[in-house]
Amino acid sequence: MKSxxxxxxxxxxxxxxxxxxxxxxxxxxxxxxxxPKAIPxxxxxxxxxAAALLWLETLASRKTRAAAMAADNPQPVRRPFxxxxxxxxxxxxxxxFSWLGYAIATALYLYALMAIFNPGETWANALxxxxxxxxxxLAFTRLFGAQxxxxxLPF
Amino acid sequence: xxxxxxIVNGLGVALMPINLWYTFVGVLIGTIVGILPGIGPSASIAxxxxxxxxxxxxxxxxxxxxVYYGTKYGGSTTAILIRTPGEAASVMTSIDxxxxxxxxxxxAALAISAIGSFIAGTLGVVALxxxxxxxxxxxxxxxxxxxxxxxxxxxxxxASLSGKSxxxxxxxxxxxxxxxxxxxxxxxGQQRFTAGIxxxxxxxxxxxxxxxxFALAEVFRGLEKIHSGTSDPAMRITGKLWITxxxxxxxxxxxxxxxxxxxxxxxxxxAGGTIASLLSxxxxxxxxxxxxxxxxxxxxxVAGPEAANNSDTAGAMVPLLTxxxxxxxxxxxxxxxxxxxxxxxxxxxxxxxPDLVWGLINxxxxxxxxxxxxxxxxxxxxxxxxxIPSGILYPLIIAISVLGTFAINGSMVELYLxxxxxxxxxxxxxxxxxxxxxxxxxxxxxxxEQSFRQALTLSxxxxxxxxxxxxxxxxxxxxxxxxxLPFLIPRLKQVKPEQD
Numbered sequence: 001m002k003s004x005x006x007x008x009x010x011x012x013x014x015x016x017x018x019x020x021x022x023x024x025x026x027x028x029x030x031x032x033x034x035x036p037k038a039i040p041x042x043x044x045x046x047x048x049x050a051a052a053l054l055w056l057e058t059l060a061s062r063k064t065r066a067a068a069m070a071a072d073n074p075q076p077v078r079r080p081f082x083x084x085x086x087x088x089x090x091x092x093x094x095x096x097f098s099w100l101g102y103a104i105a106t107a108l109y110l111y112a113l114m115a116i117f118n119p120g121e122t123w124a125n126a127l128x129x130x131x132x133x134x135x136x137x138l139a140f141t142r143l144f145g146a147q148x149x150x151x152x153l154p155f
Numbered sequence: 156x157x158x159x160x161x162i163v164n165g166l167g168v169a170l171m172p173i174n175l176w177y178t179f180v181g182v183l184i185g186t187i188v189g190i191l192p193g194i195g196p197s198a199s200i201a202x203x204x205x206x207x208x209x210x211x212x213x214x215x216x217x218x219x220x221x222v223y224y225g226t227k228y229g230g231s232t233t234a235i236l237i238r239t240p241g242e243a244a245s246v247m248t249s250i251d252x253x254x255x256x257x258x259x260x261x262x263a264a265l266a267i268s269a270i271g272s273f274i275a276g277t278l279g280v281v282a283l284x285x286x287x288x289x290x291x292x293x294x295x296x297x298x299x300x301x302x303x304x305x306x307x308x309x310x311x312x313x314a315s316l317s318g319k320s321x322x323x324x325x326x327x328x329x330x331x332x333x334x335x336x337x338x339x340x341x342x343x344g345q346q347r348f349t350a351g352i353x354x355x356x357x358x359x360x361x362x363x364x365x366x367x368x369f370a371l372a373e374v375f376r377g378l379e380k381i382h383s384g385t386s387d388p389a390m391r392i393t394g395k396l397w398i399t400x401x402x403x404x405x406x407x408x409x410x411x412x413x414x415x416x417x418x419x420x421x422x423x424x425x426a427g428g429t430i431a432s433l434l435s436x437x438x439x440x441x442x443x444x445x446x447x448x449x450x451x452x453x454x455x456x457v458a459g460p461e462a463a464n465n466s467d468t469a470g471a472m473v474p475l476l477t478x479x480x481x482x483x484x485x486x487x488x489x490x491x492x493x494x495x496x497x498x499x500x501x502x503x504x505x506x507x508x509p510d511l512v513w514g515l516i517n518x519x520x521x522x523x524x525x526x527x528x529x530x531x532x533x534x535x536x537x538x539x540x541x542x543i544p545s546g547i548l549y550p551l552i553i554a555i556s557v558l559g560t561f562a563i564n565g566s567m568v569e570l571y572l573x574x575x576x577x578x579x580x581x582x583x584x585x586x587x588x589x590x591x592x593x594x595x596x597x598x599x600x601x602x603x604e605q606s607f608r609q610a611l612t613l614s615x616x617x618x619x620x621x622x623x624x625x626x627x628x629x630x631x632x633x634x635x636x637x638x639x640l641p642f643l644i645p646r647l648k649q650v651k652p653e654q655d
Contacts, residue, residue, distance in 0.1 A: 003585075003586045004320075004586075006586075007323070007326070007586060007588070011326060018333065021348050025345055025346075025347050026345050026346075027345075028343045028344070028345060032342050032343070032608050032611075032612045033611060033612060033615070033616045034607075034608045034611050034612070034616070035343060036340040036342070036343045036345045036347055038608075039332075039336060039604050039607070040333075040336055040347065040348075043329055043332055043333055043336070046325070046329040046332075047326070047329055047333075049325070050322055050325045050326040050329055051326075053321070053322035053325065053642070054320070054322035054323065054326065056322075056642075057320055057322050082379060082382055083375060083379065083578075083581065086375065086378065087574070087578060090553070090574055091574070093557075094557075094567065094570050094571065094574070097557075097561075097567070097570070098567065102558070102561075106554050106557070106558075109550075109553075109554070110550045110551070110554055113378075113546075113549075113550035113553070114546055114547055114550055116546075117378060117381050117382070117545070117546030117549065117550070118544045118546025118547050119546075121544070121547075124547070125547070128547055128551070129550075132551055132554060133554070136554070136555075136558055140558060140562055144206070144208070144209060144562065145209075146562040146565075147562075147565045148558070148561065148562065148565075
């Protein structure tokens with residue numbers, strides 16, 4: 001399976017990077033006999049073993065390739081641009097979080113998402129977005145004493 | 156006698172008005188979460204942890220446990236009415252439950268599901284009460300080597316049994332352990348993999364990973380599903396919300412068998428409610444005089460699996476409370492919740508905090524009664540939740556995730572990390588890498604590394620310490636077997652037909 005081969009490759013790359021980072025850890029002269037590098041080194045071995053086993057699984061599945069073709073990547077990423085847009089929108093929300101404050105940024109973000117995924121319900125979407133954002137802001141700041149950015153809000 | 160006194164005192168804790176309230180809130184949220192497809196118990200417990208921060212630990216944990224077993228009740232409702240399990244363990248209920256609903260017996264299917272869940276849930280808690288102390292007393296004899304090998308076994312079992320590919324389960328486990336190595340090493344004081352980012356010195360927060368990988372990733376998948384227009388219409392509740400004498404006669408056996416099977420499977424690491432309900436379904440089909448009715452609306456196919464997946468939750472609490480070793484994703488999140496409240500699950504918990512642990516266990520009896528009331532006469536109200544548009548629900552879950560994560564430390568870095576883990580969880584789902592092994596290893600990694608290093612320090616670096624006692628040698632053997640079996644079984648199956 002194509003995705004499994006990519007996972008094997010990604011795992012080996014990760015193992016190499018992790019090994020490089022492990023070697024940068026300072027080893028204290030005194031302390032326990034194992035040291036801070038021991039577990040990371042064992043994990044590198046574990047990563048390589050996992051990659052090898054996955055490779056073997058991929059080879060074994062070749063025999064049933066015809067069946068596998070039908071089942072290959074059973075949950076494909078249906079819309080890669082969709083998830084990227086969602087990611088971009090959420091990042092923009094985080095950028096606005098400190099500047100506009102939690103309540104305003106969240107209300108805008110929620111309304112935008114609801115307008116896309118629950119179209120045609122303008123009033124319900126607007127009331128839910130504003131009600132939830134300001135309600136949760138007041139609940140967390142007043143009831144739980146949490147420090148949430150007020151941003152443009154005076155309270 | 157001392158244990159009896161602790162149980163009675165625990166009942167007092169569970170019956171305190173504030174704890175009765177939090178039990179109710181927990182099981183109510185659990186029922187709602189169970190009914191809403193997409194959001195599982197792990198995500199909902201994770202989202203609740205920040206909310207319970209200021210609470211008394213007993214109240215907070217009672218509430219989160221309520222969510223955990225409450226989801227099992229609610230999960231059957233969607234399985235029966237829209238053939239979509241509200242949580243994974245209800246998958247078998249959707250087969251015959253939905254067929255019963257199509258034949259106008261939705262009321263009976265919901266009723267037997269609630270009654271079976273109640274009986275099994277209560278029996279499970281009775282067994283938990285009986286098993287807890289003897290097991291905790293045995294675990295007190297464990298040294299660092301035994302603890303390390305016990306956790307090794309839990310990890311290998313979960314890695315092998317989660318998902319279709321044991322190699323991917325192993326990969327997920329190792330990734331969880333790798334994430335846990337980020338931060339200052341407690342024994343040497345050295346920084347590991349912090350990349351100069353101050354927020355990483357205390358390690359990657361457990362909440363950040365769990366909220367991202369369970370809650371946010373589920374929302375991404377849900378929104379994608381709405382975008383591609385694949386949703387099922389909900390069936391109306393039809394027929395009386397009760398069962399006939401004949402249906403009860405047919406359901407009694409499956410409920411008893413399912414309860415016992417579910418509890419025993421719950422104790423084993425990695426197996427979980429889905430396997431329990433699957434085994435119960437296949438057992439009932441095999442024992443039935445009319446196996447051809449299965450898949451066409453057999454009430455035994457609802458009663459047995461529902462009982463199994465409910466008593467599984469009590470079984471899963473046994474290793475968590477007595478050994479401090481969770482056996483799956485949801486109990487791993489529960490363990491994270493314990494630790495965040497400053498409570499370390501394990502054998503010492505029964506000595507140091509008997510009020511808390513027995514208060515929690517006794518609250519489960521009360522919670523099961525509350526759930527029966529919520530899921531029988533009041534089910535009509537909860538079913539309306541199915542009509543809330545997902546396009547409103549999923550964005551709200553993102554906002555709750557953001558607010559809950561930010562409220563803990565006020566860190567923007569953690570918000571970006573939640574998003575990172577959300578995307579990672581979404582990718583894991585697409586390439587079929589199971590998430591529970593990662594979460595479990597993340598929770599256990601700290602204690603596991605500490606036990607590993609303590610054992611080697613005590614033995615002057617001699618690794619034989621891990622096989623020197625009977626318990627640790629057995630656990631190492633079981634770990635090796637649990638890792639090897641998933642690879643060997645398909646080979647053996649291939650060899651057998653060739654010999655035939």
